[in-house]
Amino acid sequence: NAGVMQNPRHLVRRRGQEARLRCSPMKGHSHVYWYRQLPEEGLKFMVYLQKENIIDESGMPKERFSAEFPKEGPSILRIQQVVRGDSAAYFCASSPGAPGTGELFFGEGSRLTVL
Amino acid sequence: GQNIDQPTEMTATEGAIVQINCTYQTSGFNGLFWYQQHAGEAPTFLSYNVLDGLEEKGRFSSFLSRSKGYSYLLLKELQMKDSASYLCASTSGGSYIPTFGRGTSLIVHP
Numbered sequence: 251n252a253g254v255m256q257n258p259r260h261l262v263r264r265r266g267q268e269a270r271l272r273c274s275p276m277k278g279h280s281h282v283y284w285y286r287q288l289p290e291e292g293l294k295f296m297v298y299l300q301k302e303n304i305i306d307e308s309g310m311p312k313e314r315f316s317a318e319f320p321k322e323g324p325s326i327l328r329i330q331q332v333v334r335g336d337s338a339a340y341f342c343a344s345s346p347g348a349p350g351t352g353e354l355f356f357g358e359g360s361r362l363t364v365l
Numbered sequence: 366g367q368n369i370d371q372p373t374e375m376t377a378t379e380g381a382i383v384q385i386n387c388t389y390q391t392s393g394f395n396g397l398f399w400y401q402q403h404a405g406e407a408p409t410f411l412s413y414n415v416l417d418g419l420e421e422k423g424r425f426s427s428f429l430s431r432s433k434g435y436s437y438l439l440l441k442e443l444q445m446k447d448s449a450s451y452l453c454a455s456t457s458g459g460s461y462i463p464t465f466g467r468g469t470s471l472i473v474h475p
Binding site: 348354 | 369395396398400405406407408409410413452454456460461462463464465466467468
């Protein structure tokens with residue numbers, strides 16, 4: 251049973267470009283979470299999605315960031331007009347049930363570098 | 366916020382025992398996670414405590430005191446491969462989505 255798959259593992263963008271990060275949850279998991287990790291910082295919650303719905307986006311910056319989890323295909327975190335401060339590791343996690351029913355399973359992260 | 370506080374870095378000797386502490390705000394508290402994260406890798410689940418007391422799982426044990434807002438992760442018979450970051454995360458209120466601390470970087474030396 252494959253784990254949470256994230257791609258790309260590494261992404262380099264110039265300021266002003268767009269970054270798209272993809273996350274395929276574990277088989278049978280319909281709940282997806284995105285976290286951001288800055289150097290020397292903890293994992294910061296961004297958004298929680300269930301198939302086709304954004305449930306909680308309280309940690310998502312109001313501008314330039316968006317997330318989706320379509321009926322078919324991976325969840326996508328999209329960052330428009332990237333700036334240097336967006337450089338970070340973005341981790342996706344999934345769970346089979348709603349938060350609080352068990353652990354979150356994490357992917358290995360996508361490392362975004364903005365030049 | 367849930368004000369998770371844990372030491373930034375700890376060092377220990379191979380074969381020894383180490384205790385990593387974590388404090389959190391008790392208001393609306395539901396439960397507490399511990400994850401292990403090796404550099405450049407995915408965080409992996411270690412434990413989830415909801416009730417007071419000690420839960421043992423092989424060389425790793427986790428303790429929770431709900432009234433004190435305090436937890437610790439105990440690692441016994443340390444091995445070099447235990448060198449990693451240990452992340453404490455609490456859930457509170459109605460969301461149950463884990464809020465993580467900055468993590469404790471554990472360095473195990475021979």
